[in-house]
Amino acid sequence: MALTKVFTRPDSLRDINFHFCPGCHHGTAHRLICEAIDYYGIRERTIGIPGVGCGVFLYNYFDLDVCEAPHGRAPAVATGFKRVLPQNIIFTYQGDGDLGSIGMSEVIHTANRGENITVFFINNSVYGMTGGQMAPTTLLGQRTTTTPYGRDFRTEGYPIRMAEMLAPLEGVAFAARVSLHTPTQVKKARKAVLRALDIQIKNMGFSFVEFLCACPTNWGLSPRQCIEKIDGEMLQSFPLGTYKNRQDS
Amino acid sequence: MSERQILKGCVALAEGAIAAGYRFYFGYPITPQNDIPEYLSARLPQVGGVFIQAESEVASINMLLGAAAAGARAMTSSSGPGISLMQEGLSYMAGSELPGLVVNITRIGPGLGGIAASQGDYRQATRGGGHGDYHLIVLAPNSVQEMYDLTIKAFYLADKYRNPAMILADAILGQMKEPIFLNPPPLVLPEKPWALTGARGKKAQLIKSLYLADGEMEQHNWHLYEKYRRLEREEVLVETDLQEKMDVLLVSFGSCSRMVQSALDLARSRGIRVGFLRPISLYPFPQQAVREVSREVGKVLVVEMNTGQMWDDVRLSLYPGCRARLLARPGGGIPAPGQILAEIENLVKAGDGIDESVHQA
Ligand SMILES: Cc1ncc(C[n+]2csc(CCOP(=O)(O)OP(=O)(O)O)c2C)c(N)n1
Ligand code: SF4
Ligand SMILES: [Mg+2]
Numbered sequence: 265m266a267l268t269k270v271f272t273r274p275d276s277l278r279d280i281n282f283h284f285c286p287g288c289h290h291g292t293a294h295r296l297i298c299e300a301i302d303y304y305g306i307r308e309r310t311i312g313i314p315g316v317g318c319g320v321f322l323y324n325y326f327d328l329d330v331c332e333a334p335h336g337r338a339p340a341v342a343t344g345f346k347r348v349l350p351q352n353i354i355f356t357y358q359g360d361g362d363l364g365s366i367g368m369s370e371v372i373h374t375a376n377r378g379e380n381i382t383v384f385f386i387n388n389s390v391y392g393m394t395g396g397q398m399a400p401t402t403l404l405g406q407r408t409t410t411t412p413y414g415r416d417f418r419t420e421g422y423p424i425r426m427a428e429m430l431a432p433l434e435g436v437a438f439a440a441r442v443s444l445h446t447p448t449q450v451k452k453a454r455k456a457v458l459r460a461l462d463i464q465i466k467n468m469g470f471s472f473v474e475f476l477c478a479c480p481t482n483w484g485l486s487p488r489q490c491i492e493k494i495d496g497e498m499l500q501s502f503p504l505g506t507y508k509n510r511q512d513s
Numbered sequence: 514m515s516e517r518q519i520l521k522g523c524v525a526l527a528e529g530a531i532a533a534g535y536r537f538y539f540g541y542p543i544t545p546q547n548d549i550p551e552y553l554s555a556r557l558p559q560v561g562g563v564f565i566q567a568e569s570e571v572a573s574i575n576m577l578l579g580a581a582a583a584g585a586r587a588m589t590s591s592s593g594p595g596i597s598l599m600q601e602g603l604s605y606m607a608g609s610e611l612p613g614l615v616v617n618i619t620r621i622g623p624g625l626g627g628i629a630a631s632q633g634d635y636r637q638a639t640r641g642g643g644h645g646d647y648h649l650i651v652l653a654p655n656s657v658q659e660m661y662d663l664t665i666k667a668f669y670l671a672d673k674y675r676n677p678a679m680i681l682a683d684a685i686l687g688q689m690k691e692p693i694f695l696n697p698p699p700l701v702l703p704e705k706p707w708a709l710t711g712a713r714g715k716k717a718q719l720i721k722s723l724y725l726a727d728g729e730m731e732q733h734n735w736h737l738y739e740k741y742r743r744l745e746r747e748e749v750l751v752e753t754d755l756q757e758k759m760d761v762l763l764v765s766f767g768s769c770s771r772m773v774q775s776a777l778d779l780a781r782s783r784g785i786r787v788g789f790l791r792p793i794s795l796y797p798f799p800q801q802a803v804r805e806v807s808r809e810v811g812k813v814l815v816v817e818m819n820t821g822q823m824w825d826d827v828r829l830s831l832y833p834g835c836r837a838r839l840l841a842r843p844g845g846g847i848p849a850p851g852q853i854l855a856e857i858e859n860l861v862k863a864g865d866g867i868d869e870s871v872h873q874a
Binding site: 307308310320323327328329330331333334340344345346348352369370373377 | 537539563565567568569571572573575576577578579580581582583584585587601602605609709710711712713714717718719720721722723
């Protein structure tokens with residue numbers, strides 16, 4: 265009896281082990297994006313631009329052209345690329361420190377220009393790469409290495425909701441928040457990723473997918489506890505949903 | 514298009530960029546360089562180009578980085594404060610070996626400073642400016658014609674060396690009008706096999722400045738080092754106007770060198786034997802030329818519109834034992850030819866021997 269392969273790596277994802285910590289969702293996000301790139305057959309015209317954070321090593325894993333950007337500036341770099349190569353598919357891959365803090369200006373203005381690129385946003389509520397400091401998305405009460413007593417809104421403000429913030433901008437064609445903590449959610453996330461790239465392929469404007477992700481290392485929790493934390497607290501602060509989905513014209 | 518025209522410096526520069534085949538401009542308004550984006554916002558669409566008014570200079574330089582990585586000739590322009598904001602991006606471009614042109618139409622600083630011309634950004638431009646061990650290629654025009662010619666040259670050098678280049682001009686050069694010939698050299702755009710255009714029929718490529726493996730970054734720095742040494746050997750641009758048996762050598766760059774040239778004419782008409790040396794490439798600096806000519810002359814007068822920045826490069830290059838003086842004015846005002854002449858006469862009277870004094874214009 266011949267065996268059929270029913271599960272394999274996407275072609276766009278190199279056969280290399282991830283460096284991510286156990287239970288980290290960066291790997292799942294990588295896989296979903298590569299699957300979507302394969303689905304549309306766009307690997308050979310796609311250029312990825314990772315921000316600076318644990319996702320910067322994207323170039324080790326994605327088998328396509330990749331350009332590094334300074335911390336937070338990926339949307340500006342992507343703008344330069346897209347204007348030179350309007351036929352190519354350009355995406356950024358940014359953490360919450362990268363996009364929601366130091367790079368806030370670049371992402372908002374890129375979105376507002378309706379730049380026809382896709383931004384994948386990894387919200388793990390901390391600065392993963394630099395050792396778990398507070399991010400703009402850190403939950404109220406969450407302990408990080410720079411909020412040792414828990415984030416207090418009186419001194420540190422509130423968690424920023426990027427998907428909701430970007431969605432009302434006219435230039436934005438698609439904005440969704442998804443999560444990667446259960447198989448059902450991963451399926452929904454896959455759909456959002458597909459739609460975001462579909463929007464770009466159809467030249468409809470700026471598309472944005474926010475992924476809620478675990479950072480077990482810096483949350484100081486086991487992968488299982490992380491899933492519980494996402495399912496409880498994190499979903500309360502960051503409701504899932506599609507905040508904008510411009511219809512095809 | 515080779516007939517004589519009268520153009521503003523900023524416009525000549527923009528036309529030079531177009532003649533160099535560049536089609537992508539990213540920039541944020543700041544005085545005194547607004548003539549460049551305003552002109553290009555009308556001109557670029559006529560030649561199928563792209564003009565973006567970015568949300569900041571931080572965004573401008575990173576758009577430039579992206580366009581350069583995609584293989585295009587691209588440019589941004591700004592002045593002092595905006596150029597400061599671009600330093601992170603410039604460091605990344607140098608580290609990632611990406612060509613591109615940044616124009617600094619300088620104003621007087623530090624801080625918000627003022628909008629009058631100054632040469633106070635010499636050090637920032639020639640030392641790198643951002644973090645890490647790198648240089649920009651820096652060319653300094655002194656006429657409207659050179660605003661055009663050197664812009665074309667800067668694109669060419671940036672591509673040749675895969676390194677960002679800067680035109681360092683100032684408010685005077687940007688605003689003044691002069692006759693100019695638009696004589697573009699034949700446009701030959703270099704192949705850029707390293708550019709990212711998608712992995713179609715070839716292996717995926719990567720542009721980065723991050724090297725974490727043991728010794729990798731050190732090796733990368735030595736690679737950049739070799740590139741800068743080659744620039745220093747092969748790409749020095751300098752103008753000289755020398756005489757037999759000179760009493761004094763004048764060294765000056767950019768708009769200030771025009772005043773110095775007037776002073777030189779005055780001095781020569783009085784029978785003083787004066788030589789003139791103008792660094793056109795500020796990096797690579799014409800060390801050899803300064804050394805050789807100063808050896809011949811023995812007395813050197815540096816004139817610049819700052820409190821002594823190129824002065825450092827001249828002193829590093831002088832033939833040992835020369836008498837050198839700096840006539841400095843920080844910008845905001847221009848050293849007058851009469852003042853320069855007085856300083857020349859002073860220096861002629863002074864004896865030989867080491868003297869590195871600074872005189873305020
Ligand atoms: C200008 C600048 N400031 C600070 C840093 C240091 N830094 C590197 S990654 C990072 C934060 C990363 O956090 P995030 O974007 O949330 O990504 P994660 O690692 O959590 O996926 C910081 C602050 C830098 N590289 N550049
Ligand atoms: S530090 Fe956090 S974000 Fe980074 S790889 Fe580990 S778990 Fe993932
Ligand atoms: Mg993070």
